[in-house]
Structure formats: structure tokens, C-alpha cells
Amino acid sequence: MAKYILKRIAGIFIVLFVVMTAAFFMMRLMPGGILDGVEENLSADMRDLIYAKYDMDKPIWEQYLLFLKGIVTEWDWGVSLKLYVNVSVWDILAERIPITLYLGFLSLLISVPIGIAFGTLAALKKNGIVDHAVSFLVVLFISIPSFVMATGLQYFVAYKWGWFPLIYDDSLPRITTTFLPVLALSFTPIATITRYLRAELSESLNSDYMLLARTKGLTRVQATLRHALRNSLVPVVNVIVPAFISIMGGSLVVESIFGIPGLGGITVRSINVADYSVTLASLIYYTLISLAAILLVDISYGLIDPRIRMGGRKDA
């Protein structure tokens, strides 16, 4: 197991390196640059001076090596070039990551139990009116992107009804001021988990081991809880990663809509103004957190399912 985890972590580093390298070159090879929009007002000397300060007078591969050297020797991720000129990228990220993670985890924390509850309800009442209602909502929520939800919630709940602040407000308790964005981010994961559990659970409810559990003399509730539900929760771990990653993706835009000072908002802005170093660092952060989430799930999946834990076949 330890060897497996080490191998996976090494894999993560390789992927990060590749992403970082590709992104570094791609961004710099794209048209435009940090002086877009102000170039006309600068003298040639000034321009050369600025380029020299950020090593941009050197060939790209040399810039890349310097960048790598900075990270390896001093954990120096460079400085912001446009948004917060000369502020260390690392500091910018460190300040913003917590609130983005807070949004993501809170949304996940809400989505998982609600999704499980709805999925269970739908499977137990399969083809009944409850199931149809749930399935309808699932389709609705999966197809409406979170930024549309966010805009809708902001307009109705915050602006029209005034129940929650329109945009992020530092002076309010965090839970109040992030309530709407978290809600907006949760619809899709709730729907995903509901749909998945409904399918898994209806299958296990019809399984032979469920029938055996009942012929043993267990009550229907006992058999459902101890066998069908427990077994169908194991594979649900599989959708939690995609759900988390989609929440993270959603928060890119949702943060901007609600003006939340998180990583999502600044990533979008840094792309707009070609603040290379901020974009690159947040890209790496997003890659890292996705890969780590996948690893975490793979490990926990192995711990939950004895067939994988003990090296048995999955189909047994």
C-alpha cells in the first residue's frame, strides 16, 4: 500500500511538471503580453527596462529555467505582473485559497448527504411519484450550469427578496455571506450523486444477496440498510471526485459573480489581463488539488472495498 501511494504521488509530480511546462510555454507564445494596452505610452527604454526586470528579454527557454530555479531554490513562484504588481504570487494564492477551499468543501459537505438522501428515496420508491419528481429535478439541476444558478439566486433571493447579501461582505459571518454561492455550487453535485446512488441502489435492491438477506429472516429495513444501502454507497465514492472537481470549476465563475476574494475570481482576472505568473500558479494549484482528490478517493476506495484492498478481483 505504501509503495502504491508513493508511486501515485510520484505520478502526480510528473503530471504537475508537464502541465506547468506546457502552460508556461503556451502562455508566452500566445499573442499579447504584459504590456498590452499601455505599450503606446511607454518609451522604448522603459519597455526594455520592464522586460529586463522580469527576465523577458531572454529567450523563452532561459526564462523557463530561471523560473524553475526560483521555485526549487527559494520556493519563489514569481511576482504578480499586473493585478498586484510585484506582490509575491505565493502570498496572493495563500491568501485566497482558504476561502475557495471553504466554498468547495462546504458545498461537498452539503451535497453528499442530500444526494444520498434523495438517491435512496428515489430508489426505494422507484417508478413512484417521488422517484419521478426527483428524477425530473436531477435532469434540471444537471443541465443548468452553476453560474446560471448563481445569477438566478443572486437576482431573486438576494436582490428581489433581500434575504442574503448581494455580494461578498467581509463584515458579515462567513456562512451568511457565502450561503448563496455555496448553494449555487451544490445543485449539480447533488444531482450527480442522487442519480448515481439511485442507479446503484436499485440494482442492489434487486440483487441476490439482498434476497438472501431477506430469506435469513432480516426485516426489509434491516436488509436494506445492512446490505443494499451499504453496498451501493461504496461506488458512490467514485462520483465524489468528479463532483468536487466540478465544484472547483464552477467556483471560478461563481466567485466572480458574488465578488468573493477567492482563487477562482483572481484566476479568471489574471487570464483576462495576461498576468502570467498568477495564472500559472493557480493552474498548478487546480491541477494539484484535482489529482490529490483522485488519489484520496482511490485510496479510500481500496480501504472500503475488501475485494480491492485484498487484491481480489472486482468482479468476484
Place this chain on the structure above:
Amino acid sequence: MGETILKVKDLRVNFRAWAGTVQAVRGVNFELKKGETLAIVGESGSGKSVTTKAILGILPSNARITSGEILYDGKDLTKLKEKDFYSIRGKHISLVFQDPLSALNPIQKVGKQICEALRKNEHMTAAEAKKRAVALMEDVGIPEPETKFSQYPFQFSGGMRQRIVIAIALALNPKILICDEPTTALDVTIQSRILDKIKDLKEEHDLSVIFITHDLGVVATVADRVCVMYAGKIVEYGTVDDIFYEPAHPYTWALLSSMPDLDTREKLFSIPGAPPNMMYPPKGDAFAPRNRYAMEIDFEQEPPFFKVSDTHYAATWLLHPKAPKVELPEVLRHRIQRMKEEREGA
């Protein structure tokens, strides 16, 4: 033997399916006597499993018992509610499934699966339940039961898993054990070992057994009496000797002729055609279209049971006094002859 422990009367079960109503069981009658092994044989789809599920009240939700009674212990099981079954399943009537590979919960230790019934129904402590479970595992012939107790189903072979399923079925000391093709999924050597085990356990635990199979060879080794089932009905029943030496229904003849015989390596006879679609059960005798002895009346009117002997009845017009005399098929006559000689020799 003699006292009736379970009686099924005119049981009919329908399935509401997407394309219409499937009449899976169409008036089944049989009695299980105390201490006997009753075999129910018939081709795939003849309604054997549905009958057993009806007895245990575990029919799927799209099934309806449309008529009939299942009498056990003064109760009509067809009238019971789900919660009335909790005290019957496992404790009075137990079921061993067709497929041991999927019957066990794949992610729960087998020991726990055996103990579960003991803990929930008998309110044993964990230690008591474990002791009993290990004894049961020993009973059904699992080597090193202590170690195996905390292993998962995927660590067991098919035959061993089936033994676990049998141990679970026996855990609460049931009166009736229903085995629904318990060996179909297993290879031949394992099969005969499991059958021997079931026979031993039957003696030890004083069980009455309903043994479901489509393999007449298995019937000969385990059963006292046999019901032959076709298209949702029982078409012939009698003692094992009645059925093997004096079969009266053409469907039984066909089944017996299609039984593989290792000694002679004769070419196997296979029954022509296929069983009817139970969405539209045919008029008259359901076997008539595949029966080369069928008479006109077979296509018109359903045959009643005719008595062959006190223990032996068959539903075929061939037994009607006015029916023409029909000889047993040649192959079968030879077979029966040989079986009789073997028996006398033995």
C-alpha cells in the same frame, strides 16, 4: 413420514411485464411430507423458482399471487403480510439459492453473514453467534472454519460459497429447506459432494426438503418423491420409482430420454421445440405442440390428473380409458430396463 408439513393448493402467480401479463405459475398443487425430500423438476422457465419465491413471500414487486393457498403450520402464507414473514423465513422455511456466486454479499465477511441471522433473530451475543457459526461451517464441511470465518466471499471457491449459503440457510434450524438448483452453477464433482452434504444434513437436522432442479440424474440421488413441472403446472408426480420406472406423461418421457447416460454414451435425445410463451399459454395441454404422441383433444382441452397408482398421478389424455395404447419410446424402454437390472444387481 406421512404427516403433511406444507401444502400448496392451486397456486397461480402472474407477472405484470412491460409487454403483458406472464402466467408463470398456473395452478400448482403439491404436498410436502414431514422428513421427505420432494424434487421438483422441469425445464428452465417452467416456474420452479417462482413457486419457491411465493412460498417465502419474496416475489418481486411486479408479481401477483392471483389464487391459491400455501398452507403451513395452520397459516395460509399467501395471505401473510411482509412483517409476518420475518418470523417464518430462516426459522421455519429456508432457501438455498440457485447461484452461490451472487447470493453472498460481496463486501461482507462470510462469518458475519452467517451470524447476522443468529444475532437478529435469536438475539445471541457476538461470541455465541460466532461459536454457532463456526459449528455450522464445520457442519457443512468447510475446512478451517475459524480462519474462513473472517474471510470474504471472493476468497472462496464456488463450492465453498454454496456451503456457506447452506450454512446460512440452516442457521436458525428451519423445518423446511428449499434448495433451488443449489448445484447448477457448480462442476460435477463439487455437485455430488454438495448433494451428499445436503443428504447428511437432512438426517442430522430432521429437515423436510424441497429440491428444485432440471437434472433428473440429481433427482435420482436425493429425492423420495418427484413432481414434474411444465409451463407453470405440475404434469406428473409420484415416488422416485414411479417416475423413473413407470413414467406416464410424455413430457416425463422426454425428460428421461434427454438425461445423459455416462455408461452407454447414447446419443442424447433433445426435446424438439421450445416451451410456450407464458404470456399466451396455449389451450389444452401445454406440451402438446412438442409431443409426438399428441392427440386432437390435447390441443382442445386440458387433461385432468389420472391415477396411475396410489402414489402416482399424471395429467395426460393418454391415460384416459378411451385413449389408444402408446408404447414407451424405444430408448427409454431400454434405459428403464437397464436401470431396473442395475438396481436388482446392486
